[in-house]
Amino acid sequence: MARVVVALGGNALLRRGEPVSASTQRDNIRRAAKALAQLMGEGHQLVITHGNGPQVGLLALQGEAAGKGAFPLDVLGAETEGMIGYVLQQELDNAYAGPAQFATLLTQVEVDPGDAAFRTPRKPVGPVYTEGDARRLAEQRGWAIARDGDAWRRVVASPRPVRILEIDVIRLLVDQGVTVICAGGGGIPVAQRPDGSFVGVEAVIDKDHASGLLAAELKADAFLMLTDVPAVFTDWGAPAQRALGDVTPQDLAALDFAAGSMGPKVQAACDFVNRTGDMAGIGALEDASAILACQAGTRVVPALSR
Template sequence: MRALIALGGNAMTSSTGEATVAAQEAALGTAAERIADLVARGVDVVITHGNGPQVGNLLVKNELAADVVPIVPLDWCGAQTQGTIGYTLTKRLDEAFARRGLDRRSASVVTRALVDADDPGFTTPTKPIGRFLPEAQARRFIAEGQNWQDMGERGWRRVVASPEPREILDAPAVLNLVRAGFVTVAAGGGGIPVVREDGGALLGVEAVIDKDLAAALLGVLVEADVLLIATDVEHAIVGYATPQARPLGTIDVAELTAFAAEGHFAAGSMGPKVEAALRFARSGGRSVITSLDHIVEAVEGRVGTQVTAAPQPAHAEPHQSRP
């Protein structure tokens, strides 16, 4: 079996959201232990991850040093965080493999994701990134060509495009590494967003790609059987924060699509995870949404929200957590 594990932001920061070096090292170490347990079961693993807190840190450095050194563009920020997180995670993975006596190694690929230059997100950017600033400071960066919006009492915040990923350009390299026995980290932060110019050259753009949607695409390209979206809850929930709230266990694409259409999953949190799970399941794979602590049982089909392409048998209870 081959599984693509998509690590959420909670896997790379402390329980309180701290993104210090020590907190990130510790959190990635915990993630590595869980993944090594899965590898010890004989599962081939590809890993992708978010990078929001890490890119946020780089943006603050950009702002504070803007009058001293050139501002680093957003595609460079993505590349830098892929390198840092990939290095740290592979280091921790190799240590975890050695402790288990596993003859496995890890590798990390700085990965590009192709987007359309005419994606509507570039015309009307809406994805907020970075910190809030007073208007006067925000206008300093508007003069540099950035888009900032007035967010009310909290101040101004930068907004960028979040285009659809169309192709994970380095997926063939990732697949070759996996076939060679490497546990491979790829497409961090959804991939470095690039567009193809008329002459065929690739150009980095000021955008961020949803890492879960990129994971669904990468999963197909690296021939994964399972896409596991690791988050901070054990299941997706319908009727969240209402008396009718209930966890979703095994569920087919048609039922989950209906729940999504009814607005059960917030656009800024569970929504993209559910959409990614649906896309991968429609391709013929199995998707799972669950917490990092349960990834072994989830890949084995025993916990989490398990999304399948086919309807469940009539006697099944698709809306309840499996025991």
């Protein structure tokens, strides 16, 4: 039995251009749960994380539209972690035929308040806009904005995760055979005060970096990042684009990837492999089983196991 940390990308739960509605999200989560149930049926022990960028942005907009102002990002992160975790836990329970226990855990993740990411927001959240609408909203609401593919989105600070505060609780549940859903959206960002207490911070942690840290702390045998593309590509979007199969962190270090999309996944995969010597996979949700079997996706492996 392999212990596998599976990170579900935001695009795997809500495809680009789809409405951020409860029914649409449940339909996509149901599809994800079926793929995860297949992995469990093959004997793998899963720990599951997920993205939350579209959901955080929508809740912020809803708060502003109600005239009450948006809650801070750490609170919105906690809300979406509970919301998505609830639906995912329920759909997993429905999809998996065997005996299993599932638990969703709100997870605080410590960040460094001096992280340079607070000076250069880059993490996309919320819906996509035309450039004109994005610039108008940025002026009205004091947002930072950036291009995201063919559209524009709000961007916020995304500091690196330093420590998972609930790691001992997660480890305890996993050791008891519970399938844990945790660190959703990268976890709830918190910082430690000089007196040792913790406080939430205005940021969204990258889910892939937090998931990679989680996988390493749990001594996972594999770390999967599942999204809406079948692999990591060189020259993405160009006629010469090429899917990567087995690659090493050294191979990937010589290539450039978009900071707002594939870049964090590639870096998180390399960090996990360099730290543990185990495999990290990136690919499509429906190929999860094949990625573990080295038959699909991009597999980042140590140089000696190539």
